[in-house]
Each structure stands twice: as structure tokens, then as C-alpha cells.
Amino acid sequence: MAVRELASGQKVWMRRDQWSQLTIWFTWFVGVAIFVFCWQQISSSTTWFFIWDAPRIADDIISRSMPPDWLYVNKLWWPLWDTINIATLGTALALLMAVPVAFLAARNTTPSATFIRPIALLIIVSSRSINSLIWALLLVAIIGPGVFAGLIAIALRSIGFCAKLLYEAIEEIDHDQVEAITATGASRWQVMAYGIVPQIMPAFAGITVFRWDINIRESTVLGLVGAGGIGLQMQASLNVLAWPRVALILFVILIAVIISEWVSAKVRGAII
């Protein structure tokens, strides 16, 4: 505890001593300086004239997009179906690949902690750090535009997420159960099927629905780079400045995301 002595000899309690107080102030100072620098950089590459004009532009866009073009909804069912397929099949495909990666990455199930585990972790990190839009961009360049590219993009992005959460679940299992199965003379695969899998099943189901919900949200924008789904319609409407249609598409996306979030919350509530 820090105590300061006044000139009169009286001792006063203080929360921190002088040095730690100074360190805290200095850290704050550096933080604020970094923020100010960043702000200056952003500000210098901004045309402020357009910013002062922004409220008028926003008002203009809103007035153009109201009322939404409700009849256009009939042309959106098919893209919406594609969007849901991209998310669902993408999640399924990702799980097929994420399960083995997770078993290779978990400390207690990996065949080799020095060679195979780092590779599995590298797969997880690379898949996680690249946004699904970048994957989509890449796949559209490689296998051509369409739903298939979007599906693979979602799958590749989801591997890291699912595998990371799953391997953490595997590492947290109760070891006694595994030992009990091993004691009966079960083979490696039997231990996995009867000792480990039942324990991680709830986590697995939870992760699946959670990621599916995120994927619905992500697949709505994949069309912007040509990878199928409702984003294609949005891009087309934006290109011709058909704001009433854009408003309707945004509305449909909002509803779809809210429904998927509700479904996901219900299913997770039922499992856990």
C-alpha cells in the first residue's frame, strides 16, 4: 500500500505509489497519442466537403428507397434458397473437414504433439484469419462464379472456427470415462467412439448451429464478389441505383438473419 507523508508529518493513504501512477498516466498518454495519430491519418485522406454534405445524401437515399419495391420479392425466393443452401451445405462440408483437424489438434488425442499438432493449428489459424469474402474472391477467380464457389468459401472459412471450438471441447473432456473404456481393452477407435465422442456431442451440435447462424449472415454478402446468393441481386440493384429494390433486399436479409438467429438460439437452448 502506498502512503504519502505530508510536510506536517501526517501520513495519507494513496491508492497507488508514485511510480505506478506515473506508468499508468504514461500508458494513457501513449494510447491517446496513437489514437490522435490514427484519426489524423483518416482525416487527411477524407474529403471533408463530402462529409458536410452527408446528411443531405443520406436523406436523398432514404427518400429514393422508400417505399421498398415489394413486388420484387417474387424474384428473391430463388436467391434466398441459394443463400440458405450455401450456408447449410457449407457448414456441413466444413464439419466433415473440421472433425479430423480438431482431433489432430487436441492435445489429448493428437497422434504426435510435435509434428502433427502444429500443422493442424496452422490450418485452423489460416482458415480463421482469412475472411470468407476473400476466400470467395479467390474461388471465383479459380473455379468461376456461382453458388459452388460460395459454398466452398463458407466451408473453408468455417473449418478453423469449428475445429478451434471443437478441439477446445475435446481437451476439456472427463478423462476417467476414456480410461474406463481403455481398461476394457478397447481399440483406439473404440475408445474414440465410446469414450470421447459421446462427451463432445452436445458441444459439437452447439458449434454446428452457432456457425450455421453466422454463415447465413456471411452468405448474404458473398454475391457481391460473384459467389451466388442474394448478394448478387443486391449488387445488380446497386449497380443500377435501384434503391427501392436495395431497401427490399436489406429488409429480406434482416428477416432471414433474425429467423436464423432465433432458430439457432432455440436449438442451442434445447441441447445445452
Add this chain to the structure above:
Amino acid sequence: MSTAIAAPEFVGTRKWRKPPFIESKLLRHGLLLITIVYLIAAFGSIDVNWERVYLGLERGWKFIVAFSRPDFISRWSDIRDGMIESIIMTIASTVVGVLVSIPIGLGAARNIAPLPVYLICRAVVAISRALHEIIIAILMVAIFGFGPLAGFITLSFATIGFLSKLLAEDIESMDKAQAEAIKATGGSWPQWINYGVQPQVMPRLIGLSIYRLDINFRESAVLGLVGAGGIGATLNTAFDRYEFDTAAAIIITIILIVMALEYTSGIIRARVQ
């Protein structure tokens, strides 16, 4: 059951079966049927141009090869400027996003906010969470014009949805006794928040802010696709020109920065929590 115990000679004639994951037979078979019907319908509606995919495999291979010899040099100035812009957007938007999301998070916690404030704050959170960053970025670019400012506003807005929600949940599950104690001493509302609530949620708030910094960087890498500044524009150009070696260099840089961020954020979060 009782016969099995009474007559051990029958043991072994009936095979043990694993208990099913879903107990209700109807639900189990129903779900299986629905899944199969859905899969058939879904696969039927996707038309894959296998010829095009086959042609693309060669290009895909070129891209994988490019990863073994990424080209950092020929577009170095573009990569550097894009990365710096991404990092600047990330830091600025995280700071502003956290500052704005604290009052909104307080307002979205049912145990300290009155109902009208609660509903407004929850609505802001719901909108921010439902719309993907790219969609917000498109609107912001339309309103504020091209450049990092649009990206900065987008990321700040996305941060609000994420952070306010988790902060509000944390406040709702806090220990009431501590907050009550401050009230009992006669503390005013700001004092109550500062001494009763804030110390309880601070470690989690710091942890979440750092985690969000990490997410914001990852997101800032794609905002450039719609003209909202950052490395995304450079990456898009590289793909459009089939300069896979430059694209590989950019992706490797993104992965390295994300890894470094994740590592440091892990250390900091472990220290504060």
C-alpha cells in the same frame, strides 16, 4: 429386465446397442428424412459447371504454388500503404466503438436501465448485429464517399453491436450486493456505476475490447472490396489481374498480423481475467 438378471444363460444372446443421441424414435427418423429430402433438393438446385471447375484447377494449383514464393517486392508500396491504412482504421474504430458501446451497453442492461432506454439500446444492438459489415460499408461509402472514413464508421458501428451486447449480458449477471452497498452509502448514480458496477465488469470489458480489435483487423481486410479503405482494395486488384504471387504475399501478411494479434491478446486477456 428381471428375466435377464434371473437367467444369466440368456446373457449374450441379445446384443447391446448404443443408446441413440435423440431418444424419440419419431423425431429421430423424421429429422433423418427431412435431412435427406433437403440434401437432395439442395444438391439438385446447385448447378456446378464441372468443366469450368476442371479448367480452374490448374489456376488453383498456380495459386498454391504462389504461396511457396510470394512476391512482396513488386507491389511493396501498395501492400505497405494498404496495411497501414487497415491498422489505422482498426485502432481508431476500436477506440471509438468501445467508447460508444459503454453507454449503450449500460442502457441495454435491464437491471440498471429504465424500459424505454433499454428498448432503444437493444434495437441499436440488434440492427448492428444483423447486418453484415460489408452491407453497412456499402451504405457508408454511398453516404460518405470512398476512403478510410467509411470503413472507420462501419467498424465502429459493428463494434457497438458486439461489445454492447456482451457488456450488457455481463452487467445483467453481476453481483447485486456490491452495487447495493454503494447505493446504501448514499452514492449518486454516476458513483454507483463507477464504484458498484464498473469494477465488476472491467476485466471482461478489457478482454472483449482486445478480442474486438482482433476481429476489426480481420474485417478491415475486406472492406476495401467495396471502397471503404484498407488492404482489401489491393487484394482485389491483385486477384483481378491474376497476380497470385502478390495476392499470396498479402494473405500471408494478414495471417501473420492476425496470429501476432491473437497471441498478444491471449496474453493480455489471461493477465486481466
